[in-house]
Structure formats: C-alpha cells, structure tokens
Amino acid sequence: MNGFDSAIQEFLTRHAFTSEVVNHAIRTIADFSLFKGLFLVAILWWVWFRGGRRGAWEKEMVIATFVSGLLSLAAGRLLAHFLPFRPRPIYDPEVPFRFPLSGTTETILRTWSSFPSDHAMLWMSVSTGIFLVWRRIGIIAGIYTALVVCLVRVYLGLHYPTDILGGAVIGILITLAMTRDAVRPLYATPILRVMMRFPAPCYTLAFLFCFELVTQFxxxxxxxxxxxxxxxxxxxxxxxxxxxxxxxxxxxxx
Incomplete structure (x- = not known):
C-alpha cells in the first residue's frame, strides 16, 4: 500500500464511527442501489423531459451520458479482470487497519480485484454528463457521487483511495470523449431519431436499461x-x- 492510500485510510479508520448503528447505516448505503445511481439517473430523465431551446442537444447529451456510463462500467470490468489482481483493503493482510463491519463483509469480494472501482467509473462518468448539460446540478451530482458512492467504499475498506481516483478519472475521460461534438452525433443522433419515431418501444427499453444500469447489471x-x-x-x-x-x-x- 502506497503512502497516499495509507494516509487517507489511516485517517478514516482513526476517526471511524464507534456506533454500530451508524456503521451499519453506512454499509446499507454502500449496498443499496437506491443510494447510488438512482438519484443520478432520475436527474437525466428530468433533463430529457424538461424541454427548452436546446432540447434536441440535451437529449443527445443524455443519450451520450448513458452510453458513456455503459462503456465505463464495461471498461471497469475488463480492467479489473486483465490488470494484476489487487486485494481489497479489508482482505489484505498487509493493511494494518481495522475497518468498520469487517466481520460482516461478504467473502465473495475476496475474488474481485480492487482496482479500478467500477462504481467510481460508472457514476463519475454519469455525473460528468450531468455537469456538461446542467452545471449547478452537475456539481451537486458530483459531490453526491464522491461522498455517497465513492468515499463510503474507502471508509468500509472495499477500495483503496487510488482505486476510486483511478476509476473516477477513467470514467470522466470516457464521458468527455463520447460527448464531444465530433463524436456524439455519430451515434446519439440516430438513436434520438429512432426514439422520436418509435417512442413506445424505445421508452420501454430505456426504462429497462436504466434499471439494469442502476443495479449495474x-x-x-x-x-x-x-x-x-x-x-x-x-x-x-x-x-x-x-x-x-x-x-x-x-x-x-x-
């Protein structure tokens, strides 16, 4: 474990909550999809239906954000599979810290590499798309993602800080690339055209896709x-x- 990770995790474990109720609530936040992507997906639906002078552009950006999130999630899975395995802090015997609720963590996580955090990749990617369309709400979405989605996982020992930072940077870069004016129309415009022509089946599929994205498939x-x-x-x-x-x-x- 590098000095950066060690300093942050030592600070968090030293100031960890002593209340089992609070720690259980934090673990619940980490586990439940309700507290992760649902809030961000709801914002994107708001952007889609709110209308305005740049309605078509906003709808393309929403499509691009969802595509970016899907690519980020897929990239996170692939990187975790092909990069050298990194045990999660809570299971690493070389990590000298005791994390809250360590005894109740599911053992299946032992086989999942810690780097990069697919949660950070996916939801920072989505937060970036929201920011590009709606700046003030995007800032709130970014702060929410950083605290509720990312920091919670470091606090519980599910990820190192560098897992979160690495995943966040990759997710942000994917969204910035996929929403560029030179790239976005290549796929977002045709998708939007089909959605406007066949709204019933397309919105049905969009709802199912959003559900699966929130639960990360x-x-x-x-x-x-x-x-x-x-x-x-x-x-x-x-x-x-x-x-x-x-x-x-x-x-x-x-």
Whole structure:
C-alpha cells in the first residue's frame, strides 16, 4: 500500500464511527442501489423531459451520458479482470487497519480485484454528463457521487483511495470523449431519431436499461453465471448443479 492510500485510510479508520448503528447505516448505503445511481439517473430523465431551446442537444447529451456510463462500467470490468489482481483493503493482510463491519463483509469480494472501482467509473462518468448539460446540478451530482458512492467504499475498506481516483478519472475521460461534438452525433443522433419515431418501444427499453444500469447489471450477470455453472456441472458430470444465490449478487454490488 502506497503512502497516499495509507494516509487517507489511516485517517478514516482513526476517526471511524464507534456506533454500530451508524456503521451499519453506512454499509446499507454502500449496498443499496437506491443510494447510488438512482438519484443520478432520475436527474437525466428530468433533463430529457424538461424541454427548452436546446432540447434536441440535451437529449443527445443524455443519450451520450448513458452510453458513456455503459462503456465505463464495461471498461471497469475488463480492467479489473486483465490488470494484476489487487486485494481489497479489508482482505489484505498487509493493511494494518481495522475497518468498520469487517466481520460482516461478504467473502465473495475476496475474488474481485480492487482496482479500478467500477462504481467510481460508472457514476463519475454519469455525473460528468450531468455537469456538461446542467452545471449547478452537475456539481451537486458530483459531490453526491464522491461522498455517497465513492468515499463510503474507502471508509468500509472495499477500495483503496487510488482505486476510486483511478476509476473516477477513467470514467470522466470516457464521458468527455463520447460527448464531444465530433463524436456524439455519430451515434446519439440516430438513436434520438429512432426514439422520436418509435417512442413506445424505445421508452420501454430505456426504462429497462436504466434499471439494469442502476443495479449495474447484477441480475443479468447472476443469471449468466448460473447458466455457466450448470453447463460446467453437466460437462463435468457433477449431479449437483450450483446456482448463484441472491447473497452473492448483493455482494457484487461492491
């Protein structure tokens, strides 16, 4: 652990709340989708329907922000898979700090690399898109993401500060690239045109997409992993077909 991570985590653990109720509430905030992307997605829907002189441009920016968020989430998964494995602070025996509620953390997180934080990548990407369209609300969205989504994970020992910073920078850069005037019309304009022509099916799909984005596609991944385990078990002749349970899916929110 580098000096930067050590200094911040030492400060947080030294000033950690002693109340189990408060720490449990913080863990709940970290686990529940309600306290993560739902607030930010609702802002994007507000921007979409509020109208105005730049309505078409704003709608394109909303589309670009959602696309950027999806790319950020995918990039986060790929980087965590292909980069050298980094254990989470709460499971790293070399980290000399005791984190709140360490005993209740799901063990499935042991197998998930800490760097980069896909939460930071996704929701800082979305917050950046909001800022580009609606500056004052975007600042609030950025602060909310930094405190409620990112800092909470450092406090609980789910990520190092550099995991959060690295993920945030990548997510912001993806949004800045995908919302540029030279790039955005290449995909956002055709999508907007189709949505305006076929509103009923498109808004239905948009609602489903937003739901999955807020939950970070955990249920879809859970189904995919369940099918994969069943197929592996059948090929290996294993009569016990293990299915991923809800507790594992909830653990992967982190």
């Amino acid at each position: 955990d249920e879809i991944r859970m189904i995919g992993q369940s099918v994969h385990k069943v197929l592996d078990a059948r090929q290996g002749g294993d009569p016990s077909l293990t299915v991923v349970g809800p507790s594992e899916a909830a653990a992967r929110h982190n």
